[in-house]
Amino acid sequence: MWMVGYSEGGEFNMADYPLCGRKLRPLMSRPVPIPVPTTSPNNTSTITPSLNRIHGGNDLFSQYHHNLQQQASVGDHSKRSELNNNNNPSAAVEELYRRGTRTPSAEQIQQITAQLRKIGKIEGKNVFYWFQNHKARERQKRRRQMFLVKMGFWRVLFSVGFGEK
């Protein structure tokens, strides 16, 4: 019988995972995601306003893509799509993501950044971070959902906030 606090050379340390301390809402069966008018009156701005609040820092992006060369010599500009999502940078990158872009190369990032710079102040590293985070969090979300589904925890699924947003 192993305990929560059991640790052997840093095996499992409760304090290492603050995310886990997250409080769950009370477990209630909510079979159909009926829009409840009491809690949230209207979700108007559901589009994530990300990529707008950008704060400074060191350029980790260039750390990763230190081999940023003229690898676009021949140029595979097959699907540029011009990124014209009505001046919403987030919508633009989400469009790219939806179309399959996951880990854009340094050259791709440069192109995307160039397009987005027409809309607002942005750097390549911001685009880099965005794709990193978006990919990771999409996967995370999917894994959580898959896990619960495979476990058959429909109740947990609904209580966890499943179905909305």
Add this chain to the structure above:
Amino acid sequence: MWMVGYSEGGEFNMADYPLCGRKLRPLMSRPVPIPVPTTSPNNTSTITPSLNRIHGGNDLFSQYHHNLQQQASVGDHSKRSELNNNNNPSAAVEELYRRGTRTPSAEQIQQITAQLRKIGKIEGKNVFYWFQNHKARERQKRRRQMFLVKMGFWRVLFSVGFGEK
């Protein structure tokens, strides 16, 4: 709204988390891990009986450590600890593991084996295999636990058998 079957690149692999495939008890809140006498009457032999049943095979050990030389010339016999764990070879190596030994060198393996040979029939490759397997399985176990914990599924953890073995 997302779908069950949605998958993008085979993210979640059930086989990677055999612990999760376990049948779950009905989801009940069990705030304190009270010892349940019905399921597991008594876990007396929780100490792994490994390193006692040794079967033959090719010597992978000598494959890896083909450079077994007198590298112990100067000798860093700082913490020998003599391995006197009351004639239990498994307890002995687990003690070493707990103290930090992960991938012992050929020379270390020879020393350990020499000590263990006082207790029973053993070869260097057995010790080598033990550390290989133990390291791998500890990591595996840790990953499984981390997975559930990081997902924040405490209830699942408990219902999944967390707390017993």
Add this chain to the structure above:
DNA sequence: GCAAATTAATGATTTATTCAAG
């Protein structure tokens, strides 16, 4: 309504893991 308190979202960093080359 409103403002403090809480929670969720997300950009930025840091740490760990994977994978290929030597």
Add this chain to the structure above:
DNA sequence: CTTGAATAAATCATTAATTTGC
């Protein structure tokens, strides 16, 4: 096995969004 680059995971930090007590 060791090393280094690339990636993924975890975490930190800050802000948006929501809840809650008046």
